[in-house]
Structure formats: C-alpha cells, structure tokens
Amino acid sequence: MNLKQTEQVVMLAILRKQPDAYGVSLYEELEKRLDKEIPMATIYVTLENLEKKGFVKSKQGQATAERGGRAKMFFEITGKGQAALNASLRALDRLREGTKLAGATA
Amino acid sequence: MIQWHTEKLDDGGIGIRIQGQDELIIVNGLPDHAKAEDVSRAMMEVVARYELKHLRETHQEALYKLNAAALEAVRATVAAKESASPPFLAEFVVSFLAPEKSAQAFLGDLQEIFHKNVDRFGEQQARRKYWLQVASSVGPLLWLWLKRIGFFTVLIDYFRSKLGF
Numbered sequence: 001m002n003l004k005q006t007e008q009v010v011m012l013a014i015l016r017k018q019p020d021a022y023g024v025s026l027y028e029e030l031e032k033r034l035d036k037e038i039p040m041a042t043i044y045v046t047l048e049n050l051e052k053k054g055f056v057k058s059k060q061g062q063a064t065a066e067r068g069g070r071a072k073m074f075f076e077i078t079g080k081g082q083a084a085l086n087a088s089l090r091a092l093d094r095l096r097e098g099t100k101l102a103g104a105t106a
Numbered sequence: 107m108i109q110w111h112t113e114k115l116d117d118g119g120i121g122i123r124i125q126g127q128d129e130l131i132i133v134n135g136l137p138d139h140a141k142a143e144d145v146s147r148a149m150m151e152v153v154a155r156y157e158l159k160h161l162r163e164t165h166q167e168a169l170y171k172l173n174a175a176a177l178e179a180v181r182a183t184v185a186a187k188e189s190a191s192p193p194f195l196a197e198f199v200v201s202f203l204a205p206e207k208s209a210q211a212f213l214g215d216l217q218e219i220f221h222k223n224v225d226r227f228g229e230q231q232a233r234r235k236y237w238l239q240v241a242s243s244v245g246p247l248l249w250l251w252l253k254r255i256g257f258f259t260v261l262i263d264y265f266r267s268k269l270g271f
Contacts, residue, residue, distance in 0.1 A: 041247045
C-alpha cells in the first residue's frame with residue numbers, strides 16, 4: 001500500500017521520537033526538521049488514517065497538570081507500518097536514482 | 107553631603123554631632139593642645155567613616171529592595187502563568203470537531219504548546235498563536251468530521267436519487 005508524503009514524514013517523525021512520540025514531540029520534531037509549522041490537526045488526521053490502515057498503534061499515557069489534566073497519546077509504528085514505510089522510501093529512492101537536480105548536494 | 111559640627115565635652119574630649127542624627131560621636135586621644143588642623147583632620151576621618159557606614163547601609167537597603175522587587179516579579183510571572191488558560195471558544199471548536207478518541211489528547215497537546223508559548227512570548231501572544239493553530243486545524247478536522255458522519259455518502263445518495271442513476 002502506497003503512503004502519502006504526509007504519512008511518510010509523520011511515520012519518520014515517530015521513528016525519530018520513539019518511545020516519546022506523542023502530539024507535541026512530533027509537532028516540534030517536524031517543525032525542526034522541515035523548517036515549517038505543520039498544523040497539529042494535520043498530524044492527528046494523518047495519525048488517525050495510519051491507525052486505520054494498521055500502520056500505527058496508539059496507547060494512552062498519564063494525565064499531567066500542564067495539559068489541563070488531559071492524558072498524552074503515544075504512537076508507535078507496527079511491523080506492517082515499518083514494511084510499508086520501507087517499501088515507500090525504497091520506491092522513492094529508486095525513482096530518485098540517477099536523476100540530477102540543480103543545486104542538490106546529495 | 108553630610109553636615110556636621112563639633113562641640114567641646116566636659117572631659118576635654120571632642121564630640122561630633124551629625125546633622126539630622128541624635129548620635130554623638132566622641133573623639134578621644136587628641137593631644138591636649140591639638141592644633142586646629144589636627145582636630146579638623148580627625149573630624150573629617152570620623153565623618154568619612156560615618157558616610158561610608160551610611161553608604162553601606164543605603165546600599166544594603168537598596169539591595170534588599172531590589173531583591174524583594176525581583177522576588178515579587180517572579181511570583182507575579184508564575185501566578186500569571188498558572189492562571190493563563192487557552193481561549194475557551196477555540197477549545198470548544200476543537201472539542202466539537204476532533205475525533206472522540208483523540209480529542210482529549212489533541213486538546214492536551216494544544217494546551218501544552220500554549221503554556222510553552224506563554225513562557226516564551228507572554229499570554230497575549232500565546233492566545234493568538236492558539237487561535238492560529240485552531241484556525242489552521244479547522245479544515246482538516248472538518249474534513250475528517252464530514253467523513254466520520256458519512257456526509258459524503260449522504261450527498262452521493264442524494265444526487266443519485268435526484269439524477270436517477
């Protein structure tokens with residue numbers, strides 16, 4: 001199953017932030033790495049789609065005072081998700097292989 | 107500048123009275139027939155010591171005041187931070203549109219970011235940023251909400267029945 005670009009970046013952010021992958025940490029990681037703000041809702045909508053596809057699973061964390069007593073929701077990538085991400089990134093690499101972009105450093 | 111004057115004491119010593127103070131500083135150990143400039147030098151030394159002591163006290167007092175003001179400012183900031191809360195209406199919009207399963211986590215995340223922004227930019231700016239975050243979330247959340255309630259299925263069914271296909 002193909003992944004959309006947003007799904008790819010959110011899954012990569014989860015991999016980077018594991019085991020502390022929840023809304024705020026993913027939001028900050030994406031802002032830092034992509035150099036732009038991704039709306040929190042876009043992250044949650046993407047996570048919901050990924051969970052429906054079985055690529056991501058979530059678990060409830062502890063509620064804290066600074067979050068108004070609301071619990072965090074932690075995310076992790078399933079085996080199926082890892083396979084899909086791997087396939088998607090490999091496909092992208094194959095597509096990129098041999099192409100020359102002006103100004104590209106890699 | 108501190109004003110002072112001297113007075114001859116009964117025991118032959120010399121007293122210095124500093125203006126505005128009841129304190130009498132007694133200078134002893136001067137020769138019986140001290141020259142006027144010796145007395146004057148001794149007086150100046152006493153006054154200089156007094157001025158130094160007075161300056162130290164003033165300095166100490168200023169430090170205490172500064173400390174108290176800094177403490178008060180910190181307390182006020184902490185109190186302001188603790189009392190700061192995200193805009194109610196914006197929270198309501200999110201809680202209405204967000205999926206039931208993740209609504210609480212989503213609102214908690216927004217509140218966590220809000221408190222970080224209060225620390226960095228102040229409450230007013232943090233509230234503005236919260237509204238911007240909610241405004242940019244309305245589109246994706248609304249889309250998800252419409253899909254969730256089966257709006258598009260109803261719409262397609264409606265046009266099918268109307269157009270007869």
